[in-house]
Amino acid sequence: MPSLKKGHWSATEDKLVLELHLRHGSDWKGIAAAMNGARDHKQVRERYVNHLDPSINHDRFSIEEERALVKWNKIEGPQWAVFARRMRNGDGFRRTALQVKNFFHRTACRKNKRQKDAPMEQQAAVDERPNYEGRSGASSTQNVRGEEKPRGRIKSLMNIRNLLN
DNA sequence: AAAATATGCAACCGCCACTGC
């Protein structure tokens, strides 16, 4: 059995994953197996969900999205995946959790640089989030039918549209 | 032009929840 490949994906691998996804759907284990074990199921899933899925919106984040994300983070905490699923544009294209997470981090970094005096205040704001109970379980997932399935600790799931108002 | 530093993106890692046995 070949050893697990690491690092960046080639165009050939991407194409293969896309083809296999058509046949196997979200059976990542099956897709990984069909790739002769070169990548494991977690790598395959990550690659597809974050980059290859045709419904991904690859445009830059708008000001509205940035505002919504900042607001969302204050209220719900770092639930990037939930935010990403709700952040669909008019054409139905969505953001990925990775995009949201990276965007938030770099935005936060920029702001930290701009106002180096205020990191403590920012942290305090995070601690005051009413519905945030820490990392564990503070997210939701989807069942096989794609329905949103709360993991138990989310007290409220606001529609992202409301955040934009 | 070269070196140093900053920035952004993508992949890795470990944990948690769900499911089936």
Next chain:
DNA sequence: CGCAGTGGCGGTTGCATATTT
């Protein structure tokens, strides 16, 4: 009920590229 396998997630890290010195 307990366990193993799998999927999903957020945090962290590393690399490539851009910018600054």
